[in-house]
Amino acid sequence: MIDLFAGCGGMSAGFVGAGYRSQLAVEWNLPAAATYAANFGEAHCVWGDIAGVTRAQIPEVDVVIGGPPCQGFSNLGSKDVDDPRNKLWKEYLRVVDAARPKVFVIENVQRFRSSAEFQLLLAEADKGSIRDYELTPGLLLAADYGVAQRRPRTIVIGSRVGKIPLPAPTHSKTPTPGLAPWATVRDRIWGLPERPDTTDMPATSTSFFDQKAPGIFKGTDLHFGRQPRPLSLARYDSVPPGGGRFDVPAYLLPRCWRDKPTGTTDVMGRMRWDAPSLTIRTEFFKPEKGRYLHPQWDEEGYRRVNRVITHYEAALLQDFPTNYLWCGSKIEIAKQIGNAVPVGLASAIARHLLPFIS
Numbered sequence: 001m002i003d004l005f006a007g008c009g010g011m012s013a014g015f016v017g018a019g020y021r022s023q024l025a026v027e028w029n030l031p032a033a034a035t036y037a038a039n040f041g042e043a044h045c046v047w048g049d050i051a052g053v054t055r056a057q058i059p060e061v062d063v064v065i066g067g068p069p070c071q072g073f074s075n076l077g078s079k080d081v082d083d084p085r086n087k088l089w090k091e092y093l094r095v096v097d098a099a100r101p102k103v104f105v106i107e108n109v110q111r112f113r114s115s116a117e118f119q120l121l122l123a124e125a126d127k128g129s130i131r132d133y134e135l136t137p138g139l140l141l142a143a144d145y146g147v148a149q150r151r152p153r154t155i156v157i158g159s160r161v162g163k164i165p166l167p168a169p170t171h172s173k174t175p176t177p178g179l180a181p182w183a184t185v186r187d188r189i190w191g192l193p194e195r196p197d198t199t200d201m202p203a204t205s206t207s208f209f210d211q212k213a214p215g216i217f218k219g220t221d222l223h224f225g226r227q228p229r230p231l232s233l234a235r236y237d238s239v240p241p242g243g244g245r246f247d248v249p250a251y252l253l254p255r256c257w258r259d260k261p262t263g264t265t266d267v268m269g270r271m272r273w274d275a276p277s278l279t280i281r282t283e284f285f286k287p288e289k290g291r292y293l294h295p296q297w298d299e300e301g302y303r304r305v306n307r308v309i310t311h312y313e314a315a316l317l318q319d320f321p322t323n324y325l326w327c328g329s330k331i332e333i334a335k336q337i338g339n340a341v342p343v344g345l346a347s348a349i350a351r352h353l354l355p356f357i358s
Contacts, residue, residue, distance in 0.1 A: 002026075002058070002099055004050060004066030004092055008035040008326070008336035010318065011065050011107065014346025016040065018354070023059045026050050031328030032336050034208040038216050038325040047209040050091045058098040062357045067107040067341070068092045068117070089117050096158075097129045102357045104133070104158045105349060107341050112154040113137060121156065133158035136166055143276045144169035145348035147319050148183035151279045153341070155349065159356065167352035183344075185295050186273040188316040194296060194305045196225035206327060215327030222311035222326060222333065226285065235268060236287065236306035240297055244269035271295040271309070277317050282338030284314045285330075311337065319343035 003012045006025040016022060025045045027033040033047040046053055068088045096104050112118055118137075124130045135158050142151040145167070157164050172179040201224060206216050228236070231252065239247045245257050245268040257267075269291025271277050283289045287308050294313075296305035309317070311333055315324065319342045326333050 001063040001065060002061050002095065002101070004064065004095055005068055005088075006033075006036050006045070006066065007339055007341075008032045009039050010320070010340030010343055011067075011346040012036070012040055013320065013324070013343045014341070014348075015063070015065060015350040017343070017347050018350035020063065020350060023061050024053075024057070026053055030209070030211055031213055031332040032339075034206070034211075034213040034215065034327035035325065035333075035336055037208045038206070038327055042208055047211075050088065050095070053091075053095070055098050058095055060101075061099050062102050063353065064092075064096050064099055064101045064104040065107070065346075066092060066105075089120055093124055093129050102159065102161045103164065103353055104130075105353075106154075106156040106158070107346075108154045108156075110139060110152045110154055113139075125158070130158060132160045134160075134163040136164055138166045140166060140345065141169075142342045142345045143173070143182045144171050145345050146171050146180070146183055147342040147344040148185055148188045148276045149278070149280060149317050149319075149342060150276045151342060151345075153345065157349075157353075161356055164353065164356050167348050170348060182276055184274050185271050185277055185317065188319075189309070189313045190273070192223060192310075192313065194294070195307075196223050196310060198224050199227060200224060201330065208327070213327045214329055214332075215325070217326040217333075219312050219315060219320070219322050219324055219326070222315060223313070224310060224330075225307060228307070232287075233306050236270075236293055237301075237304060239268055239270045239293060240299075241270050241272040241295055242275075244291065266291045269293060270297060280314050280317050280338055282335045284309060284338060285311070285334055314338070319345075 001015055001020045001022055003025040006027040012022055022040055027036055028049055037045050125135050135156055137156040139152055140155050142149050171182050173182050201217055201221050205212050205214055235248050235252050244265050268287050270293035273295045278291045284292045285308050287293055292308045294305040294307050294309055314337050318337055318340055
């Protein structure tokens with residue numbers, strides 16, 4: 001396989017775990033590329049602009065995977081293939097054309113199907129460089145594939161070996177014959193220290209691509225806490241599982257929340273032990289950005305864990321293995337975690353494709 005816009009390797013982790021071999025990975029962000037290289041090797045990983053990858057560097061493979069950045073959500077625009085916003089999409093299609101995979105997989109945000117880039121993809125499948133491929137687009141919910149996270153993602157499967165359907169769910173929110181129950185936050189982070197004993201990562205550095213980066217960090221090195229103000233702790237303390245800013249007493253609210261009586265229900269939210277988390281985004285360490293408070297809370301107030309989830313807990317909710325390795329600063333690693341494809345979702349797609357490409 002080839003992994004484009006590989007990030008820290010979430011999609012590769014799912015495919016490699018299902019038996020695929022990576023022949024080329026491309027990632028422009030150095031910390032993310034270093035994390036990828038720490039887990040899968042540096043030799044086949046290109047750190048740099050995908051436009052700099054020559055045709056001679058592109059091997060023929062069975063599968064190309066990746067999620068090119070998408071910017072055309074607000075307006076479908078002119079659908080001009082020469083629009084500069086489409087540059088990265090044209091590069092993705094250039095690699096597909098050179099690698100001649102049996103199948104390619106595109107992963108992107110939920111709104112992708114209303115974007116200019118999706119229209120470009122349809123046009124290229126109609127009469128362009130991928131006209132030999134049949135497309136199957138759809139919306140998959142990560143929780144339906146064993147991930148302890150309600151993360152919706154658009155998936156497009158392109159195939160030149162016959163139309164391939166999207167993978168059927170393996171898990172269900174409600175009891176369903178033949179399907180396992182949704183994985184929960186408890187399944188992923190139960191038993192970890194509720195009060196991390198440090199607020200820092202180890203002071204180490206490593207070298208990849210002849211560049212220096214912080215790391216390599218083990219997963220447990222990412223289980224560090226923060227130092228919230230007393231006001232923040234008081235706000236956290238008032239939020240029960242599944243709750244959010246509307247559970248915070250008015251006298252503790254910032255003015256921006258007091259003056260906005262509707263919307264943004266998930267901010268300052270607390271997770272539930274026995275349900276999947278909501279989407280883990282790149283700023284999960286900020287409770288004002290979503291439902292990221294630790295799920296432990298009780299009515300009596302004896303056992304309340306008033307903190308946001310740690311980087312390690314976020315990585316586990318993204319289905320990264322416990323032994324995954326990381327490079328970068330705290331903020332850089334948070335971006336890697338939040339931007340990644342949940343490993344379990346990638347694995348489900350990878351296993352689904354095997355009978356069609358074998």
